[in-house]
Amino acid sequence: MARVAVLHNTLDFQGGADAVCLQTCAALAADHAVTLFTISETDPEALATRFGVSLGELTVVTPRGNGPLAKTLSAAAPWTGPQLAFRSVLLRRLFARHADGFDLAVSTANELALPLPSVQFIHYPQFRERRRRLGVDPDATGGPSEWLNECWSRLAAPAAGEPANENTLLLANSAWTADVVDDTYGVRPAVVHPPVDQIDCSTSWAEREDGIVAVGRLAPDKRVMEAIAVVDALRERGYDSHLHVVGSAPRSYRRYAEKVAETAARREYVTLERDASRSRLETLLCSHRYGLNMKPREHFGMAVAEYAAAGMVAIAPDSGGQREIVDASHRFDSLSGAVDCLADAIDSGEPPTASRDRFASERFRAAMRGAVARAID
Template sequence: MAGLIAHEWIEAHGGSENVLEAIASLYPDADIVTPWNNAPHRFPDRDVHELWLAKSPLRGKKAHSVPFLTMAWRSAVPKHLDYDWVISSSHLFSHHVLPRGRSEGVPKLVYAHTPARYIWTPELDERGNSLPARLLSPALRRIDRHRAAEATAIAGNSAYVADRIRDAWGVEATVIHPPVEVAKLQSVLEWAALTTPEEQGMLAGLPREFVLGASRFIPYKRLDLVIAAGSKAGLPVVLAGGGPENARLRALAAEAAVPVHFVDSPSSALLYALYQAATVYVFPPVEDFGIMPIEAIAVGTPVVGSWIGGSAETITEGVSGVHFEAPDADSLARAIAAAAALDTEACRAESAKFSREAFNARFTSWVDASLARTTLVEARVQLRPNPDPTASMRPKTQFGSVQRSHAGG
């Protein structure tokens, strides 16, 4: 059966793009539609259709394109293309997509990374606090809520996001956590052996025990708390990443009571080696889900994280990590001490529930069950006596099970 996968923009790096790749691998015959595709290498053998925005000056300008995306998604599917189902991977407006080839509704399943933060939770995204965003948000919220109601079924990437979906869209969502490459992470005994000689020299110069903070260097990631907590706990700190907070973090590091080492933009192998070498991975921000803590857990490193957001679901208290009670150095230092005593193998085992294989099983089960309900409703409508003698002449849409590849699933 012909299927369509709708996704926001496609870039070379991004957590939602990784989820898109997982979904696309489950449905290898489905087309993909996106406002613009800046990473053709991700889907070299697929039909990836771009919206008209790709040929406009708005290409790649995410915030500026927001007012135009609701309209663009409604005309995304040409009338001559006929799809049996649509899966939307949405963190903005891709769930507004409207298949137009059939005379009756096509089932649309939405996997929501979050309702659009720009308009629903501007406190989580400063771009939503701009004057244009504040002026447009009331109208966009009305449109967004109405079009979310078109979905046959909605899944959220965490219970935290499912709560936000309920608040924003007024619907209940199934929770399906995103896939993490647990098997890949656990397939290598020593990731340091796969790093470059220069990276190995850097690793050799790190302390035997240290607290790791790894993420983009931006304010809400709260890497300043990692420095403060390491100082309070008496453990050296390693910060891996890069971004606009670099200078401020280095200034804080210069005043810290413990050594603070910086690793600029680590490669994947180096990041994984840092996870393995760290005593504890400290993850202070409130995230919708948070893949990096699970990567650390997968290689056996316990995590310190918040009781709010995705970390409340992904960190099992006293097994794979410890939650801090308050976002301050004292609370985090206590959590670091408790987490450092946890069992490595128990951490590794906890990561299995977030594996690619677990995602594949949950996602395909959700899709099949959702489409089965649609089929049942359609069948009941067809069996119901119809007083309209012309009804039998109108075309009907038949829905069946989704064809998928089981490779890796």
């Protein structure tokens, strides 16, 4: 049994990365002494219940004044912009005081320079933003956040080529993300898709509603407002479509969440459900035919994978890691393209044919246990 530290900068976004963190803790707890280091308002056990994860014995270490610190960071987010890299700098400083008590570190919140052997699961590189703008991501705009990121990179990022050393094992959530990591650091991680279990649905395809469900954080990058615009356009074409928006509203995105709520309230065919229980989410997924994601260059897309796991037709942008989930005929590159995709799917009325258990959590857990075993050896 090894002493394993799991590092996760925050659980407060309550999204796919956090599910990866909690599943990793659960996967390792049977064989190792696991301690979670994080800076979060969110209680890990409460979030695990929402995700359907049983954590078992888990020690949690947070900084002194964790509650006020996490609350302040979340409250400041509308003005400070992206914070994950900065939170990771703080997390690394917290862990450095305890590192001697561990055999291995597992980062489930992207890459970090760490003083001991590690497994690092990358959803998308959090450092070296300027390098990505110049060589990888033509849509990035630079600006003050880029230079702040350079500062955080100097404090906590691995050096170029460092993640390839024998003490660091890198994993990525999709082949697309692995390519970005390769371009940024000069090493390509192995791909381990995040955990999404098949959802057992008793409702047949014929009995499902011709409605649309959009699941995800109520945040600008998820483009929830655009999802509403898509349904507006569908109805203008004569389709009697409706939309369920299902998502959490972290403090960081409260202004955007308020805007979504106001927009939904003006439409009788749009329903907003915040912080829905797992059973309610599965009920919605199993009773509707179409799942919509509007975020381009999604690093993987756990909500998209859940659509597939529930036997829905998943509709998503033709970019990022979600290309590994969604059929080409159901991908789009513009808002009008999303309308066309949904209209075509409704007109055909055909159910999806893709496997519903491609991303089972046991496959993920086995991969993480194997990666930790290799790193310890």
